[in-house]
Amino acid sequence: MATKERKILVAVDEGEESAYGLSWCLKNVVTENNSKDTLVLLYVKPPHVVYTGLDGTGYLFSQEIIATMDKYKNEVADTVIDKAKKLCQDLQDVKVETRVEIGDPRDVICNVAEKMSVDMVVLGSHGYGLIKRAFLGSVSNHCAQNCKCPVLIVKRPKNVAATSTST
Amino acid sequence: MPENLRCVVVAVDGSEESMKGLQWALDNVKLRTDGSLIIIHVQSPPSIAAGLNPGSIPFGGPSDVEVPAFTAAIEAHQRRITDAIITHALKICADNNYQAEVKTQVLIGDPKEKICEAVEELHADLLVMGCRSFGPIKRMFLGSVSNYCSNHVSCPVMIVKGTT
Numbered sequence: 351m352a353t354k355e356r357k358i359l360v361a362v363d364e365g366e367e368s369a370y371g372l373s374w375c376l377k378n379v380v381t382e383n384n385s386k387d388t389l390v391l392l393y394v395k396p397p398h399v400v401y402t403g404l405d406g407t408g409y410l411f412s413q414e415i416i417a418t419m420d421k422y423k424n425e426v427a428d429t430v431i432d433k434a435k436k437l438c439q440d441l442q443d444v445k446v447e448t449r450v451e452i453g454d455p456r457d458v459i460c461n462v463a464e465k466m467s468v469d470m471v472v473l474g475s476h477g478y479g480l481i482k483r484a485f486l487g488s489v490s491n492h493c494a495q496n497c498k499c500p501v502l503i504v505k506r507p508k509n510v511a512a513t514s515t516s517t
Numbered sequence: 518m519p520e521n522l523r524c525v526v527v528a529v530d531g532s533e534e535s536m537k538g539l540q541w542a543l544d545n546v547k548l549r550t551d552g553s554l555i556i557i558h559v560q561s562p563p564s565i566a567a568g569l570n571p572g573s574i575p576f577g578g579p580s581d582v583e584v585p586a587f588t589a590a591i592e593a594h595q596r597r598i599t600d601a602i603i604t605h606a607l608k609i610c611a612d613n614n615y616q617a618e619v620k621t622q623v624l625i626g627d628p629k630e631k632i633c634e635a636v637e638e639l640h641a642d643l644l645v646m647g648c649r650s651f652g653p654i655k656r657m658f659l660g661s662v663s664n665y666c667s668n669h670v671s672c673p674v675m676i677v678k679g680t681t
Binding site: 356371374378379470475483490491494495497498499500501502503504505507 | 522677
């Protein structure tokens with residue numbers, strides 16, 4: 351296998367599934383031979399929900415509350431990125447970049463993948479059943495259909511669920 | 518020590534995209550030394566391939582008549598299609614000087630279900646498929662094998678589309 355420089359975009363969120371996806375990717379896709387790979391960790395913050403308050407049905411948030419919510423969201427982002435970076439610590443020679451974006455994860459992942467012209471996208475999958483999927487939607491599904499590059503969907507097998515992933 | 522993949526399944530059909538998936542797998546997947554790459558092709562059963570049954574006999578004739586020659590001809594043609602696909606896939610492997618062991622398997626039935634079954638039986642570590650990239654309307658009518666498989670299979674799925 352020739353060593354190529356590949357850019358791999360790994361989308362992470364707060365769930366364990368994406369952490370498992372990242373560690374699977376590190377074990378099986380990025381090995382020591384391909385040391386020229388670039389790993390991009392992407393966390394997408396859900397957008398601000400803005401209520402107009404004119405019709406009185408939404409909540410009118412004061413500035414302080416919005417600031418607190420933003421601070422909390424940033425903390426979540428930092429925790430997720432740090433956790434992901436820790437998993438990547440042991441790789442030598444592989445460049446790890448991190449990005450935090452705001453928006454709907456489905457679209458943002460596809461856009462970032464295109465803009466950075468990555469060679470592949472790695473996503474975990476929440477493994478929702480049919481009904482949850484109908485209501486909550488599926489980011490992995492949408493990305494698999496709309497990304498122009500190859501998409502790897504890593505699902506966590508049920509027996510691994512109890513233990514935390516390491517190695 | 519990274520744990521390399523022991524068994525990688527690549528699902529192919531007659532489309533270019535699935536061959537691109539195979540190409541991607543050959544380029545990017547690292548197998549263990551005792552690992553194997555298994556190329557699966559699922560053939561649709563003859564009754565579906567034939568479409569509806571070959572014309573019913575009018576004027577109160579026997580309705581459920583088997584036309585063995587008809588089914589045999591359809592099966593023979595299906596076999597030809599399958600052979601062409603498998604040969605093309607093996608040629609791609611040979612062109613790439615692929616070192617590891619390559620096995621092929623042909624199954625008959627509904628592609629979505631058969632692929633999921635095969636992955637279970639073979640305890641695959643990774644499933645690689647192409648994706649025909651239907652728009653939403655075509656997808657609603659024709660369904661998506663890659664969609665179904667990525668939802669129902671227990672191992673990681675790689676969906677390869679477009680240009681690599």
